[in-house]
């Protein structure tokens with residue numbers, strides 16, 4: 001179950017930035033009203049967000065300088081308002097076409113970045129930074145209780161302008177125990193599949209890669225130093241070797257902590273309820289990984305497991321058999337599908353990075369195992385960077401254009 005709170009925070013906005021925010025509000029309201037007018041055009045009022053998106057998205061983007069996520073937020077506003085009009089009609093009540101006039105803009109994590117003392121907001125012309133104007137005594141305020149609390153996560157905000165004040169209504173939520181926590185946490189959830197390897201330490205089904213370069217660099221560096229010391233063979237060298245070992249441990253752990261933090265952040269950003277890894281038991285034999293890498297995989301798994309738990313995200317291991325040889329698109333499994341980093345399916349021709357294909361398979365395996373299992377609370381898909389895979393391996397495109405920059409993109413099969 002989720003507990004949601006809204007924290008109002010006053011913003012300190014200078015006059016140049018105010019002009020940009022006013023412009024953004026104007027365009028946002030224009031977009032919402034324009035989509036609403038379109039929804040009312042036909043014989044029936046259109047309330048489907050997907051249909052409204054298809055019909056209006058390109059036009060609104062052309063007509064405004066809004067961020068794509070503001071265009072989508074305006075469309076969602078319009079769709080929700082149209083839906084409530086139709087609901088009223090069904091109950092025999094009077095209602096007319098909605099018209100948005102109250103100055104506001106809806107922000108999410110792609111249009112706003114929430115810092116401790118300020119916020120960065122997308123406008124029609126780049127981003128602006130605005131400081132929070134917080135009460136002097138922060139104890140027992142909503143800011144301290146929710147916004148600054150580790151238990152709550154920020155999900156988005158609405159910017160309002162009234163009586164000469166810029167107010168940000170920040171939405172926060174936290175997971176609270178419900179009667180069947182497993183069911184609640186995996187319901188409608190998606191799976192983040194993660195492949196572990198030597199060249200790329202971790203690759204997620206969202207297409208984000210964490211290279212092993214940094215890890216490798218330190219490993220080689222310490223091995224060399226250790227070798228040099230070993231050659232000395234003195235007592236002094238022996239003691240030094242132990243110090244090098246401790247330092248090495250610390251370095252590696254630091255890198256692994258960072259990667260595990262980023263993996264958990266990835267799962268949260270994509271609202272995944274499960275992170276699936278391959279079973280680590282025989283990973284050394286399977287991947288030809290060094291002892292150091294096996295150690296790293298196990299630490300990484302441990303770190304992810306306990307960090308994910310804080311957010312109610314489960315971390316699971318699945319049977320690794322053939323995850324690197326199987327085609328994540330058509331299921332055809334053959335050793336020749338893969339040639340080092342390149343995956344090309346001999347049957348359907350699907351081509352992608354081999355580790356990325358494996359990450360998708362790991363997510364799919366978890367999904368299938370849990371759908372044929374005891375039922376109840378099964379996850380619905382494997383999270384890709386854009387859209388997701390359902391248990392049949394079919395690709396569901398996203399409702400909105402959210403393909404990330406700098407990650408490995410998945411394109412829908414033709």
Ligand SMILES: [Zn+2]
Nearest residue numbers: 327330345348
């Ligand atoms: Zn295939």
